Amino acid sequence: MRTLKILIIGLLLAIPGLATADASDIPGAATWYLHIDLKKMQSEEAGKILYDWVEGEVFEDVREDAGIDLGKELDRVTGYSLDGQGPVFLFEGNISQESKDMAMTLIAAQGDLKAKKSSGKAYYRLTDGNSTDGNSDGEDDAPSIKGGDLEIQIEALEDESWISLDLKNRVVVTATEGQMKDMLANGGKIAGGGGHNSAILVLTAEKALLQAGINSVALGESDDGDSSWDSNILRNTEQVAFLVAAAANKLAFEAELITTEPEMAESLASVVRGLISLVAFNDEMDDEAINVLRGTKVEAKGNSLKISVAIDPGLVVATLGD
Numbered sequence: 001m002r003t004l005k006i007l008i009i010g011l012l013l014a015i016p017g018l019a020t021a022d023a024s025d026i027p028g029a030a031t032w033y034l035h036i037d038l039k040k041m042q043s044e045e046a047g048k049i050l051y052d053w054v055e056g057e058v059f060e061d062v063r064e065d066a067g068i069d070l071g072k073e074l075d076r077v078t079g080y081s082l083d084g085q086g087p088v089f090l091f092e093g094n095i096s097q098e099s100k101d102m103a104m105t106l107i108a109a110q111g112d113l114k115a116k117k118s119s120g121k122a123y124y125r126l127t128d129g130n131s132t133d134g135n136s137d138g139e140d141d142a143p144s145i146k147g148g149d150l151e152i153q154i155e156a157l158e159d160e161s162w163i164s165l166d167l168k169n170r171v172v173v174t175a176t177e178g179q180m181k182d183m184l185a186n187g188g189k190i191a192g193g194g195g196h197n198s199a200i201l202v203l204t205a206e207k208a209l210l211q212a213g214i215n216s217v218a219l220g221e222s223d224d225g226d227s228s229w230d231s232n233i234l235r236n237t238e239q240v241a242f243l244v245a246a247a248a249n250k251l252a253f254e255a256e257l258i259t260t261e262p263e264m265a266e267s268l269a270s271v272v273r274g275l276i277s278l279v280a281f282n283d284e285m286d287d288e289a290i291n292v293l294r295g296t297k298v299e300a301k302g303n304s305l306k307i308s309v310a311i312d313p314g315l316v317v318a319t320l321g322d
Contacts, residue, residue, distance in 0.1 A: 026080055030200045032214040033080035038071075039093075041209045044246035049313040050209070053320060068099050083218050086175025090188055093169060100165050107163065118181040123164035123172075203254055205245035213241035233257070236264045238303075250310040257305045269300035272307060288315060 026033045038054070041047035059070045075093035082088075107113060107124045115122040162180040164172045170188050174180045183189070201213050216234045234240070239258035244251055259265040276293050279285065285293075296309040 026078075026200065026202060027082060028200060029082055030080040030215070031083050031218040033200060033202075033212065034078070035208075035211045036077045037075070037209055038077070039075040040207065040246075044207055044209070046246040046249055046251050046313045047207075047209050049317050050251065053317045068102060072096075073099060081175075082179075085179060088175070088179055088183065089173040090183075091171040091173075092188075095165070095169060095171060103163070103165060103171070111163075116177075119184045121164055121166035121184040123162055123166070123180050123184065125177075126161045126163055201239040201241040201256065201258060203241045203243040203256060205243055205252070205254075207246040208243055209246060209251075210244040211242070213239065216240055233268065236260050236268075247310055249312075251313050251316055252308065252310050254306070254308040256307075259303050259305060262300075262302050265300040265303055265305045268305050269298050272296075272298050272305075288312075289319075 026035070038051065041051040041054075055071050063069050063071075073093045073095055074091060076091075078090040078092070079087055104113075107126065111124055111126040113124070115124055117123075162174045162177055164180060164184060167184070167188050172180065172183050172188060174183060200215055203211060203213070215238070217238050237257045237259050239256075241256050243254045245254070246252070257265070257268065259268065276296055276298075279293055292309060292311050292315065296307065299306045
């Protein structure tokens with residue numbers, strides 16, 4: 001079960017957290033993206049069990065600490081980043097006035113209450129609390145949102161970020177003011193988004209609950225032109241994409257890697273098959289976990305390596321909770 005838990009958590013969290021409601025809203029030039037459809041998760045039988053786990057493990061703490069019921073207000077979460085520009089986060093749902101008031105309180109505590117305007121919409125600047133006075137000690141410099149016992153740090157946003165509450169049913173957070181202006185001008189989308197020609201790999205499914213992907217070449221490129229990834233797998237891949245979808249009464253997990261050359265795809269496929277065979281003969285694993293591993297499909301074709309498996313949602317939640 002420990003091995004299966006590592007497999008599931010690795011699939012769920014290996015992508016940096018880092019598309020709106022569908023993948024067409026992810027800019028083709030994105031270096032990474034993450035999209036979680038909580039509304040669809042609630043509506044699908046296989047997704048409800050996973051949603052209940054998120055509710056108990058995440059939303060309950062937020063409700064107790066900040067008084068915000070994310071389960072009632074949040075439908076979808078999208079995050080992505082363009083090379084050299086930093087990340088954009090979009091929160092969609094029936095955002096209540098109480099939650100907006102809470103956000104304004106946080107802006108007052110760690111930001112600038114003087115609103116700026118773009119495309120007729122207001123937005124505000126948030127800081128790390130240190131960048132304006134020159135007294136930063138270099139620690140904990142990421143922008144943070146604090147309220148009661150709740151503190152959220154967004155490391156990827158560095159020393160400032162921008163937030164808008166003016167789009168209907170959407171809250172936008174960006175790393176730069178230019179991104180914010182683009183988002184407000186396009187109703188929550190980056191101008192020119194949606195094209196995926198020779199760009200970020202996006203997996204799709206009719207009942208997708210979670211989508212994520214990275215351009216590992218762009219993210220891992222160092223100043224000398226070599227790869228900075230510690231992972232041997234990521235050093236030899238160009239794109240990685242991941243998908244969780246509801247499939248009948250199970251959760252379908254799918255991952256695809258675009259490797260630097262066909263031989264690498266075949267090599268990685270052999271490694272994965274070998275690990276599955278090795279673990280499946282472990283006497284400490286129960287029959288259900290072994291059946292999951294043996295049901296994992298591994299396919300290498302050209303530069304592409306695809307891994308897919310269908311897992312009972314109850315087993316997924318039980319494994320995450322162990």
